Amino acid sequence: xxxxxxxxxxxxxxxxxxxxxxxxxxxxxxxxxxxxxxxxxxxxxxxxxxxxxxxxxxxxxxxxxxxxxxxxxxxxxxxxxxxxxxxxxxxxxxxxxxxxxxxxxxxxxxxxxxxxxxxxxxxxxxxxxxxxxxxxxxxxxxxxxxxxxxxxxxxxxxxxxxxxxxxxxxxxxxxxxxxxxxxxxxxxxxxxxxxxxxxxxxxxxxxxxxxxxxxxxxxxxxxxxxxxxxxxxxxxxxxxxxxxxxxxxxxxxxxxxxxxxxxxxxxxxxxxxxxxxxxxxxxxxxxxxxxxxxxxxxxxxxxxxxxxxxxxxxxxxxxxxxxxxxxxxxxxxxxxxxxxxxxxxxxxxxxxxxx
Amino acid sequence: xxxxxxxxxxxxxxxxxxxxxxxxxxxxxxxxxxxxxxxxxxxxxxxxxxxxxxxxxxxxxxxxxxxxxxxxxxxxxxxxxxxxxxxxxxxxxxxxxxxxxxxxxxxxxxxxxxxxxxxxxxxxxxxxxxxxxxxxxxxxxxxxxxxxxxxxxxxxxxxxxxxxxxxxxxxxxxxxxxxxxxxxxxxxxxxxxxxxxxxxxxxxxxxxxxxxxxxxxxxxxxxxxxxxxxxxxxxxxxxxxxxxxxxxxxxxxxxxxxxxxxxxxxxxxxxxxxxxxxxxxxxxxxxxxxxxxxxxxxxxxxxxxxxxxxxxxxxxxxxxxxxxxxxxxxxxxxxxxxxxxxxxxxxxxxxxxxx
Numbered sequence: 156x157x158x159x160x161x162x163x164x165x166x167x168x169x170x171x172x173x174x175x176x177x178x179x180x181x182x183x184x185x186x187x188x189x190x191x192x193x194x195x196x197x198x199x200x201x202x203x204x205x206x207x208x209x210x211x212x213x214x215x216x217x218x219x220x221x222x223x224x225x226x227x228x229x230x231x232x233x234x235x236x237x238x239x240x241x242x243x244x245x246x247x248x249x250x251x252x253x254x255x256x257x258x259x260x261x262x263x264x265x266x267x268x269x270x271x272x273x274x275x276x277x278x279x280x281x282x283x284x285x286x287x288x289x290x291x292x293x294x295x296x297x298x299x300x301x302x303x304x305x306x307x308x309x310x311x312x313x314x315x316x317x318x319x320x321x322x323x324x325x326x327x328x329x330x331x332x333x334x335x336x337x338x339x340x341x342x343x344x345x346x347x348x349x350x351x352x353x354x355x356x357x358x359x360x361x362x363x364x365x366x367x368x369x370x371x372x373x374x375x376x377x378x379x380x381x382x383x384x385x386x387x388x389x390x391x392x393x394x395x396x397x398x399x400x401x402x403x404x405x406x407x408x409x410x411x412x413x414x415x416x417x418x419x420x421x422x423x424x425x426x427x428x429x430x431x432x433x434x435x436x437x438x439x440x441x442x443x444x445x446x447x448x449x450x451x452x453x454x455x456x457x458x459x460x461x462x463x464x465x466x467x468x469x470x471x472x473x474x475x476x477x478x479x480x481x482x483x484x485x486x487x488x489x490x491x492x493x494x495x496x497x498x499x500x501x502x503x504x505x506x507x508x509x510x
Numbered sequence: 511x512x513x514x515x516x517x518x519x520x521x522x523x524x525x526x527x528x529x530x531x532x533x534x535x536x537x538x539x540x541x542x543x544x545x546x547x548x549x550x551x552x553x554x555x556x557x558x559x560x561x562x563x564x565x566x567x568x569x570x571x572x573x574x575x576x577x578x579x580x581x582x583x584x585x586x587x588x589x590x591x592x593x594x595x596x597x598x599x600x601x602x603x604x605x606x607x608x609x610x611x612x613x614x615x616x617x618x619x620x621x622x623x624x625x626x627x628x629x630x631x632x633x634x635x636x637x638x639x640x641x642x643x644x645x646x647x648x649x650x651x652x653x654x655x656x657x658x659x660x661x662x663x664x665x666x667x668x669x670x671x672x673x674x675x676x677x678x679x680x681x682x683x684x685x686x687x688x689x690x691x692x693x694x695x696x697x698x699x700x701x702x703x704x705x706x707x708x709x710x711x712x713x714x715x716x717x718x719x720x721x722x723x724x725x726x727x728x729x730x731x732x733x734x735x736x737x738x739x740x741x742x743x744x745x746x747x748x749x750x751x752x753x754x755x756x757x758x759x760x761x762x763x764x765x766x767x768x769x770x771x772x773x774x775x776x777x778x779x780x781x782x783x784x785x786x787x788x789x790x791x792x793x794x795x796x797x798x799x800x801x802x803x804x805x806x807x808x809x810x811x812x813x814x815x816x817x818x819x820x821x822x823x824x825x826x827x828x829x830x831x832x833x834x835x836x837x838x839x840x841x842x843x844x845x846x847x848x849x850x851x852x853x854x855x856x857x858x859x860x861x862x863x864x865x
Contacts, residue, residue: 224598232604233593243579243851249587249861258613260863440853452856493846496598498795501807506604508615 185363188375195378197389198356199436199486203347204272209287211343214324219344221320221494222337228307229300231256232506236293236341240268242491245440246348251448256301257508262414264448269488270436272346274393279446280417281396281431286342291334304334309504311337316497350437350486358483366483373480376473381465385432391484393434399446400428402466405459409447416446439482454478540718543730550733552744553711554791554841558702559627564642566698569679574699576675576849577692583662584655586611587861591648591696595623597846600795601703606803611656612863617769619803624843625791627701629748634801635772636751636786641697646689659689664859666692671852705792705841713838721838728835731828736820740787746839748789754801755783757821760814764802771801794837809833 203211222228226235239253240246246267248254253261263279271277277289293299294307311317311332318332324340325331355374357365366374377383386392396417399410410428417429430446443449444456457477461469469477558566577583581590594608595601601622603609608616618634626632632644648654649662666672666687673687679695680686710729712720721729732738741747751772754765765783772784785801798804799811812832816824824832 226596227599227604231609233609238588241581241851243849244582245853249582249854251861254586254588254863258863442854451860488850491848493848494598495843496596498600499604499797505806506606508609508613 185371188371189358189361189363191378192374193359195383195387196355196359196391198359199270199273199349199351199353199389201351203349206272206287206342206346207285209339209342211346212324214320215340215343216347217344218317218320218324219340219342220491221317221496222341223344224494225496227310227496227499227503227506228294228302229256230302230306230506231300231508234300236268236290239265239293239299242268242348242488245269245437246271247441250443253299255299256297259298261298262411263446264443267434267437267441268345269348269350270390270434270486271393272349273388273390274431274434275395276431279430280420282420286345287335287338290338290341290345306504307334307337308332309502313500313503314497347489350488353436353486354483355480356486366480369476369479370483371480373476373478374483376469376477377480380461380467380469380473382460382477385464386435390434390436392432394432396426396429396431397464398429400463403463404428405463408449409445409459411447414446435481435484437485439485453481457481540726543726544713544716544718546733547729548714550738550742551710551714551746553714554625554628554704554706554708554744556706558704561627561642561697561701562640564694564697566701567679569675570695570698571702573672573675573679574695574697575846576672576851577696578699579849580851582665582851582854582858582861583649583657584611585657585661585861586655586863589655591623591645594620594648594654597623597703597843600624600792601626602796605798608654610654611652614653616651616653617766618801619798622789622792622796623700624703624705625745625789625841626748627704628743628745628791629786629789630750631786634785635775637775641700642690642693645693645696645700661859662689662692663687664857668855668858669852702844705843708791708841709838710835711841721835724831724834725838726835728831728833729838731824731832732835735816735822735824735828737815737832740819741790745789745791747787749787751781751784751786752819753782753784755818758818759783760818763804764800764814766802769801790836790839792840794840808836812836 205211209215223236223240226233226238229235234255239248239255241248246269247265250264252263253265255261266277266279271286271289275281277283277286278292283289283292291304294302295304311321321331321336321340324343325336328336354365354370377386383391385395385397388394399405399416404410415427417426417431418424420426433445438444439453442453443451444453450456450459454474457474458469461467461474560566564570578591578595581588581593584590589610594603594610596603601624602620605619607618608620610616621632621634626641626644630636632638632641633647638644638647646659649657650659666676676686676691676695679698680691683691709720709725732741738746740750740752743749754760754771759765770782772781772786773779775781788800793799794808797808798806799808805811805814809829812829813824816822816829
């Protein structure tokens with residue numbers, strides 16, 4: 156059993172809350188559930204959250220949006236951030252894991268970019284502290300965009316429109332077209348990709364009718380059974396790390412032996428097969444599930460989590476209720492105008508599709 | 511020399527017009543140029559053009575937009591129409607030729623989808639009579655989306671939102687989710703992808719100041735030298751077929767021996783290495799050039815065309831003037847809201863990335 160102090164605290168908190176919840180009954184049960192939920196979860200704010208060391212400005216967001224959608228920043232010039240973090244399908248690709256440069260297949264399911272700004276750290280193993288650190292990864296990964304910082308900067312510098320947009324976004328810098336600013340602009344755009352106003356947000360803000368009875372039952376189960384010990388906060392997850400298989404080890408198709416999760420980051424033996432608790436916002440939009448992307452049904456995912464993380468077998472009704480609750484986590488996606496990219500010039504680097 | 515009757519007629523017309531143009535001078539030269547241009551070219555209309563056998567309705571356009579952007583219609587579920595006909599970069603990909611399923615490399619440069627509705631036929635060899643016929647090609651091509659009609663229909667039928675959208679778009683059909691209607695909806699969306707209001711359109715509509723002097727000089731050259739014999743009409747091309755290398759055969763890097771162009775469609779010996787004259791609308795946005803996609807500079811493309819099609823060597827100034835004119839063909843792209851796709855269900859076919 157691998158438990159951090161934080162994890163134990165969360166489990167303990169949830170247990171206390173759950174006991175309180177189970178003791179209540181009758182007319183006050185609804186009020187108690189809402190009160191308990193408000194202590195464990197938080198609604199998505201209706202304003203763009205602040206980002207550490209990177210004030211979010213309109214200029215950065217507009218630039219970051221172009222960068223996010225520009226495939227020419229990859230070596231092949233056909234893969235953009237949006238290829239695997241498709242904003243039209245929950246911020247993820249079709250899965251199970253991403254296909255990138257040279258048709259290479261990635262090791263893990265693409266985590267969603269929506270609401271990623273609320274996660275404590277980025278990637279399944281938390282190896283990037285924030286979205287600007289995250290943004291420098293896939294663009295260079297050989298099985299993803301396979302580019303170099305030089306390719307990115309040469310491409311951006313070859314188009315006067317991009318250079319002007321960097322000057323606007325970073326007005327106090329003499330030479331603003333840098334790989335760091337590329338990442339900061341993407342982070343600023345991604346900070347805008349929040350999905351407020353889900354039924355569950357409305358519930359947390361006091362509207363008891365925002366959830367139906369089945370969803371409330373699912374919410375109560377989600378707390379009582381212990382799911383919320385790991386899946387809590389604004390993002391209903393994304394805050395801390397836990398072994399995948401706390402009570403029972405999943406089979407190798409779900410937990411491939413070669414991917415030891417957070418161990419690769421910390422080298423701590425206790426972090427073998429430890430992953431960041433998946434943020435569950437919009438989870439209904441994002442099958443297949445888990446880092447290996449092998450479970451295509453949300454109900455099956457709920458049953459599996461209960462079995463391997465909590466050591467409990469849920470009834471069919473309980474599974475359905477929890478799925479109904481998870482469906483209440485689907486929020487509202489902002490409208491995004493598809494960007495018209497700056498036009499390449501004679502000095503823009505040519506695509507390279509070599510594997 | 512392979513010339514159809516239509517082609518000969520176009521060349522003859524252009525010669526007559528060019529002679530008239532050369533004879534005029536002084537104060538009336540500007541008027542004559544505009545009068546001549548109006549006979550050869552036509553502005554892009556400001557309304558969506560009608561499409562044969564497929565009335566364009568809002569419902570079809572909205573559905574077609576979703577289909578155009580939905581990668582789940584490909585076998586791998588990561589390639590959409592928009593992957594190679596990127597609406598953010600002139601309706602084409604980075605080139606030289608498209609990369610598709612299994613990282614296979616296509617034989618020809620992706621032709622642009624913008625203003626394609628004005629072409630007499632689709633593809634470099636005109637093998638599709640219209641955009642609905644065209645839309646059934648790439649989705650099935652093994653080096654492109656590599657899907658089957660069954661995959662497309664199973665995917666669409668697995669999502670109630672899609673089924674409802676087909677019912678709305680084809681209200682008089684009992685079973686509207688068909689491969690033919692899939693193609694018709696895409697055609698309807700693509701018919702909206704027109705780019706009116708280029709400086710040259712404004713010029714053709716009577717505003718002599720819409721082109722600067724260099725652009726007018728380039729326009730005059732474009733007519734006089736004979737470019738407009740093939741590149742004319744609304745789309746400044748896209749209307750008829752001509753040998754690539756009428757006066758001089760290009761080298762094999764530009765004209766690979768294996769790709770005999772329209773010969774594959776007609777099996778007529780005279781159609782060997784014959785291609786549809788490229789439509790030149792927005793050409794400045796669409797490097798690299800020609801069906802083989804090996805020429806990255808528009809000026810180089812102009813010089814090459816003059817040499818191999820007209821047997822003429824242009825001066826540096828003439829090349830620059832024609833390029834300036836071609837830059838006046840860049841029109842206004844409509845704003846496109848990035849579509850939020852219907853959510854996959856447990857019955858949606860899974861991706862297949864096998865090569």
